[in-house]
Amino acid sequence: MPATxxxxxxxxxxxxxxxxxxxxKICGYDDKIMLVKVKFxxxxxxxxxxxxxxxxxxxxxxxxxxxxxxxxxxxxxxxxFYARPHHIHGVLCIETGVxxxxxxxxxxxxxx
Numbered sequence: 001m002p003a004t005x006x007x008x009x010x011x012x013x014x015x016x017x018x019x020x021x022x023x024x025k026i027c028g029y030d031d032k033i034m035l036v037k038v039k040f041x042x043x044x045x046x047x048x049x050x051x052x053x054x055x056x057x058x059x060x061x062x063x064x065x066x067x068x069x070x071x072x073x074x075x076x077x078x079x080x081f082y083a084r085p086h087h088i089h090g091v092l093c094i095e096t097g098v099x100x101x102x103x104x105x106x107x108x109x110x111x112x
Contacts, residue, residue: 040093062097
């Protein structure tokens with residue numbers, strides 16, 4: 001079963017450049033849960049997609065337009081959204097910021 005260390009130090013964890021103004025940092029996981037920070041530049045897009053994982057996303061900073069099943073909502077720091085399994089969702093970054101994603105179960109496709 002894959003898992004990270006008990007402590008994840010932010011300054012010792014590298015951002016993974018995903019291209020087009022988006023970077024990701026995996027902050028901790030085991031087979032049941034995963035926490036990921038995603039950094040967006042203005043205009044960057046988290047494309048519409050779906051997956052079998054439950055996802056809760058917290059807006060740590062910035063402003064984003066989130067879309068879930070065609071319903072759009074502008075979210076700012078402190079707001080969040082829940083994407084049920086297999087529901088189509090994505091974001092557009094309006095103001096540079098960071099989203100904190102929690103997935104259950106963990107996203108094995110993020111590990112390489």
